Amino acid sequence: MSEQLKHDSITPYNTDASKKEQVAAMFDNIAGKYDFLNHFFSVGIDKKWRKKAIKELALDKPESILDVATGTGDFAFEAMRLKPTKMVGIDISDGMLNVGREKIKKRNLTEKMEFINADSEDLPFENNHFDAVTVSFGVRNFQNLLKGLKEINRVLKPEGKVVILEFSKPRKFPLKQAYFLYFKFIMPVVGKLVSKDKSAYAYLPQSVMAFPEGKDFENIMDKAGFNSVNIQPVTGGIASIYTGRK
Ligand SMILES: C[S@@+](CC[C@H](N)C(=O)[O-])C[C@H]1O[C@@H](n2cnc3c(N)ncnc32)[C@H](O)[C@@H]1O
Numbered sequence: 001m002s003e004q005l006k007h008d009s010i011t012p013y014n015t016d017a018s019k020k021e022q023v024a025a026m027f028d029n030i031a032g033k034y035d036f037l038n039h040f041f042s043v044g045i046d047k048k049w050r051k052k053a054i055k056e057l058a059l060d061k062p063e064s065i066l067d068v069a070t071g072t073g074d075f076a077f078e079a080m081r082l083k084p085t086k087m088v089g090i091d092i093s094d095g096m097l098n099v100g101r102e103k104i105k106k107r108n109l110t111e112k113m114e115f116i117n118a119d120s121e122d123l124p125f126e127n128n129h130f131d132a133v134t135v136s137f138g139v140r141n142f143q144n145l146l147k148g149l150k151e152i153n154r155v156l157k158p159e160g161k162v163v164i165l166e167f168s169k170p171r172k173f174p175l176k177q178a179y180f181l182y183f184k185f186i187m188p189v190v191g192k193l194v195s196k197d198k199s200a201y202a203y204l205p206q207s208v209m210a211f212p213e214g215k216d217f218e219n220i221m222d223k224a225g226f227n228s229v230n231i232q233p234v235t236g237g238i239a240s241i242y243t244g245r246k
Pocket of ligand 1: 068
């Protein structure tokens, strides 16, 4: 059993259900509004981050890619620019996956893309299977971060690359102050109004605040077995791109 980290116990609803059950229920609840709120809250910057993160794989030219915690699939669709022959997305929320599956059909990508319900901490793939693994805004939600990262390492081929995009905390004035105000006060109120889930957009800042970032996250990636770990903060540190190799 992998070690539990402090952030692993941050949950959306604070009920007796496991973090995984609560997270899946929360994303099922907000699935219909997720894409809108995502781009609205980030004023579209998330699209730039996704592009930049996926460029990290350009030289590798991966043929098979796994997008973990794919949700409605935005990171997976961005990775399709790399022209892989196979892209698999996994997620524990069918609500989110169904939105993504509709996009696959609309974009005529059913031959190359498949979204399946699976848990990042127990991936239904054999060892050394994928050329690359991607995760955007997913690792923060894992029930057991180290276990999830070890699973990603297991299914990657030797020398395969992982690219992880996740929120982090800006450290410099005035972005730091503006970010905390926006994240703690504006986002939960607007998120509640639009998604009708009063916990979801309160959980978001809580989970970001408690999440190990920068060097702390690098240490966990090392423990999970990744080499050549690199950290690239984007937009003053609001988010960070982490890469590593098996
Ligand atoms: C914030 S969304 C990110 C979705 C997408 N990657 C994106 O960038 O828009 C987080 C996703 O992680 C999924 N998730 C959380 N824990 C998971 C786990 N243990 N295994 C698979 N997916 C998980 C949630 O269901 C949710 O769809």
